Amino acid sequence: MSILCIGQAVYDITFPIEESIVENQKYRTYDRHECMGAPAANAAYLCALWGTETSLIARVGKDLFGQEILRTLEHVGVKTAGIRQEMNQKTSISSIIVNKKSGKRTILNAPLKEAYFEPHWPEKKPEVLLLDGHEKDVSLAGLQKYPQAISMMDAGTYKPECWELFQAVDYLVCSQDFAFQYTGVTIDLDKKETLKATFEKLAELNSNQLVITLGEHGSIYLENNVIIHTPAFPTKPIDTTGAGDIFHGAFAYALHQKLSLAEIIQLSSAAAALSVEKLGGQTSIPLLKEVEKLL
Secondary structure (H helix, E strand, O other): OOEEEEOOOEEEEEEEEOOOOOOOOOOOOOOOEEEEEOHHHHHHHHHHHOOOOEEEEEEEEOOHHHHHHHHHHHHOOOEOOOEEEEOOOOOOEEEEEEEOOOOOEEEEEEOOOOOOOOOOOOOOOOOEEEEOOOOHHHHHHHHHHOOOOEEEEEEOOOOHHHHHHHHHOOEEEEEHHHHHHHHOOOOOOOOHHHHHHHHHHHOOOOOOEEEEEOHHHOEEEEEOOEEEEEOOOOOOOOOOOOHHHHHHHHHHHHHHOOOOHHHHHHHHHHHHHHHOOOOOOHHHOOOHHHHHHHO
16 A cells, blocks of 8 residues: 655755845844745655655756755665656755744745656555645656556646646535635635635536535535535644645545545644644654644
8 A cells, every 4th residue: 555646856945044035135133944846746655654655756957956855765665766857957946035923924936847758667666646736747647657546746836837737537626715716716714605616617617526625614525515624733834845745645645544535634633733833844744643643
């Protein structure tokens, strides 16, 4: 039994500051933080950390950042044979500015240029497949190769070129931003008509299972034609970087454990809540026992 994640791997450099950024000013910080990041990579790290056999298909450059990403993943047992080291491209990096007062972050990401490559597939057929919208053609190939796997997509930003992926996965787990970008509807938990309109429009993208994450307001999902709201756990946010990645990684883990959708949402919400109380993406991933304690 195993999990396969396909998508992006990034090296994050975080700069915590005490105030909002103003253009053409200089800021100084002494607690710079560095670690691995990106949705698929963080999800793979979490699943392996929590004891599940996990593989990652992604691309990095053949440089120091790429080597550090591989070292980080291998440290927790992620199978990295599927990570392609590019000779002519540099590893994707993100510069992240975190407001220390609110915990909110601004990300500047320099991604690799996407190009299809022949992936090194895991030896064992995965039971769960997590896609993050990067490496679209490889993701589609993965869906075709492993039709028996339960598939889910971490949909943070609506990208029209990923239409086939949106329709093909069993679980489309999208952000509030994604939902608004596609539907044009502003979700208001106090106005049920906005929830109904959002799910009706998103059903054009995926007719299987839809989940919408709402950050500090929790998440909503549709089950048996009933919209269910799961509140977020209370937190004292320090850095929200990677919270969505960690939610989705826990979601994949819980699918692998064959939990109910309500249990999956609870587990994922708890993991995300704990993560925002630490700096960084990958470095804020909680242990499973910490999540179970919170639950």
